[in-house]
Amino acid sequence: MNKLLCAILILALSACATVKKIESGDNLVGERLSVTLDGAWNRLDFPSIKPAQIWTMEGVTIDEFLIYSGIHDGQVMHPEGPIGGKQRNFAFHSAMQTEEIVSMFEGVLCRDNSTFKLLKLEPYQFGGKKGFRFEYERIRKVDNVQLRGVGFGAVDRGELFAMIYDAPRLTFFPRYQSKVEAIARTAVIKAS
Amino acid sequence: MNRRQLLSAAGACCAQALARQVHAQAAGTDYAAPHRFGRPDVATDEGGLWSMMDREERSLRRSPLVLRDEKLVSYVQDICCRLGSEHCPDIRAYVVRTPLFNANMAPNGMMQVWTGLLLRVENEAQLAAVLGHEIGHYLQRHSVERLRDAKSKSALAQVLGAFGAVGALGQLAVAASAFAYGREHEREADRIGAYLMHQAGYDVAESAKVWSNLLQEVKAREGGDPAQTASLFATHPAPPERQADLEQIAKSLPGGSTGDDAFAERTRRFLDDWLQDEVKRGQYAESLVLLTRHIDHGKARELMTYYRGEVHRLRGEAGDQALALADYQAAAASLDPPAAAFRGIGLISRQQGQRSEAVEALTHYLDLAPDAPDAAFIKTYLAELTS
Numbered sequence: 001m002n003k004l005l006c007a008i009l010i011l012a013l014s015a016c017a018t019v020k021k022i023e024s025g026d027n028l029v030g031e032r033l034s035v036t037l038d039g040a041w042n043r044l045d046f047p048s049i050k051p052a053q054i055w056t057m058e059g060v061t062i063d064e065f066l067i068y069s070g071i072h073d074g075q076v077m078h079p080e081g082p083i084g085g086k087q088r089n090f091a092f093h094s095a096m097q098t099e100e101i102v103s104m105f106e107g108v109l110c111r112d113n114s115t116f117k118l119l120k121l122e123p124y125q126f127g128g129k130k131g132f133r134f135e136y137e138r139i140r141k142v143d144n145v146q147l148r149g150v151g152f153g154a155v156d157r158g159e160l161f162a163m164i165y166d167a168p169r170l171t172f173f174p175r176y177q178s179k180v181e182a183i184a185r186t187a188v189i190k191a192s
Numbered sequence: 193m194n195r196r197q198l199l200s201a202a203g204a205c206c207a208q209a210l211a212r213q214v215h216a217q218a219a220g221t222d223y224a225a226p227h228r229f230g231r232p233d234v235a236t237d238e239g240g241l242w243s244m245m246d247r248e249e250r251s252l253r254r255s256p257l258v259l260r261d262e263k264l265v266s267y268v269q270d271i272c273c274r275l276g277s278e279h280c281p282d283i284r285a286y287v288v289r290t291p292l293f294n295a296n297m298a299p300n301g302m303m304q305v306w307t308g309l310l311l312r313v314e315n316e317a318q319l320a321a322v323l324g325h326e327i328g329h330y331l332q333r334h335s336v337e338r339l340r341d342a343k344s345k346s347a348l349a350q351v352l353g354a355f356g357a358v359g360a361l362g363q364l365a366v367a368a369s370a371f372a373y374g375r376e377h378e379r380e381a382d383r384i385g386a387y388l389m390h391q392a393g394y395d396v397a398e399s400a401k402v403w404s405n406l407l408q409e410v411k412a413r414e415g416g417d418p419a420q421t422a423s424l425f426a427t428h429p430a431p432p433e434r435q436a437d438l439e440q441i442a443k444s445l446p447g448g449s450t451g452d453d454a455f456a457e458r459t460r461r462f463l464d465d466w467l468q469d470e471v472k473r474g475q476y477a478e479s480l481v482l483l484t485r486h487i488d489h490g491k492a493r494e495l496m497t498y499y500r501g502e503v504h505r506l507r508g509e510a511g512d513q514a515l516a517l518a519d520y521q522a523a524a525a526s527l528d529p530p531a532a533a534f535r536g537i538g539l540i541s542r543q544q545g546q547r548s549e550a551v552e553a554l555t556h557y558l559d560l561a562p563d564a565p566d567a568a569f570i571k572t573y574l575a576e577l578t579s
């Protein structure tokens with residue numbers, strides 16, 4: 001039954017998604033966020049995920065690396081499609097405080113009836129700006145898998161820049177966490 | 193169930209049940225439950241349905257979303273047993289952590305109760321009303337009847353795959369159209385549920401309140417699709433007249449207890465978790481109706497008030513900050529204040545430029561909850577405020 005749902009999910013995603021390799025080295029995400037990769041990632045590009053990009057190492061039904069670059073005031077997070085479903089939309093606002101941004105991500109990540117538990121929220125210099133870092137655990141409702149996640153973010157000139165990574169907590173999260181932390185450390189939010 | 197089945201089932205009943213039935217008949221509601229079901233031959237359609245549900249149950253048992261708390265699970269199981277009497281050994285209750293109003297019972301005896309239901313009902317009798325209704329479907333084997341209804345066969349096949357995953361990936365609509373019981377089945381399950389409640393000593397009048405409460409919540413959502421709040425609506429069409437019917441039935445089955453205290457005692461220590469899940473749904477208008485209802489009834493008032501403050505703060509519409517602050521302050525002034533109420537006061541005071549209030553409240557929050565997940569972050573706010 002869970003396998004069946006996974007299969008449906010994969011079909012739904014692959015129907016509209018193309019996979020593109022993101023090469024090692026410097027990469028610009030959106031207009032103002034640059035990151036440096038040590039090793040390649042796979043990027044899934046399907047319309048419904050805008051304004052985020054989804055990257056993955058193992059496939060999106062396993063691990064998910066969401067990258068938000070230059071989300072502007074009033075912009076809705078994941079408005080349509082398999083991730084959004086028919087649930088409530090969450091929008092970013094420039095005036096949001098850090099705790100409100102984290103709550104917004106909580107809402108987005110719970111929208112499929114997954115659970116979310118914040119484990120840590122701390123200050124973090126992201127992309128050269130005063131930002132935040134958070135850790136969480138989540139039970140993905142669709143397949144009952146327990147995930148661990150980490151997120152980073154900062155607001156610059158009214159726009160949100162953030163990355164969130166989550167993966168099954170026992171195997172894949174420990175395998176890729178240091179890679180993700182390293183990418184976050186290379187992030188630069190450019191002036192233009 | 194037709195009249196003949198009903199009579200033959202009644203004929204097979206023990207004397208005590210017959211005596212009860214005479215009484216119930218006088219009250220205008222008669223029902224005699226069938227005896228326990230044997231396992232159907234696996235080669236039959238019903239047997240196939242059971243096997244599928246068995247598989248589903250095996251995976252449910254491993255799910256991290258299933259609550260393992262023995263006291264809570266046995267409490268729910270006991271209510272099922274009181275209602276199901278002879279069928280008690282065949283009913284296996286699971287409490288599933290999902291913040292929607294839902295319960296369902298599969299033909300193999302697997303009963304799923306979602307935490308969103310436990311958060312919404314006000315007492316044991318209201319929970320029993322929903323469980324009794326589900327047991328009613330089970331006793332009448334409505335899902336098997338649905339399976340045999342040629343018109344719904346392909347739809348049901350679809351749903352057998354989705355059963356138990358209702359809510360995932362926006363599958364609600366699919367499940368709703370395919371697994372919805374017909375009006376007749378609903379009416380019958382309501383009637384049987386009420387009868388079982390009465391037999392078990394519950395106040396049947398509580399059953400109508402379940403639906404009126406839920407409808408209030410659903411109406412609060414703009415352009416609301418009830419199925420999104422309550423999967424139960426997706427699988428159980430719930431027109432307002434059901435509420436009226438139940439009120440009518442309740443009049444003929446008077447008496448019984450509501451079980452307010454037992455329910456409050458058994459669920460109290462889970463409320464914080466369930467409320468966190470509720471708030472994260474982001475359905476603020478619905479949550480406000482739910483929380484205000486509980487506050488008005490005096491249920492866990494300080495906690496409900498704190499969470500209503502959270503909902504206002506997160507919604508952030510005009511006037512919400514003041515409402516949030518008022519709720520946080522009320523919660524903070526209570527006898528057993530949640531630490532996070534001081535966090536709320538501090539966050540809002542900070543945003544309003546009330547430095548000293550913010551510092552005082554955030555400091556108090558960290559005193560009460562030094563290991564809070566956001567402690568390191570709150571300290572940066574404190575540093576800014578005192579610099």
Ligand SMILES: [Zn+2]
Nearest residue numbers: 373378381428
């Ligand atoms: Zn029903």
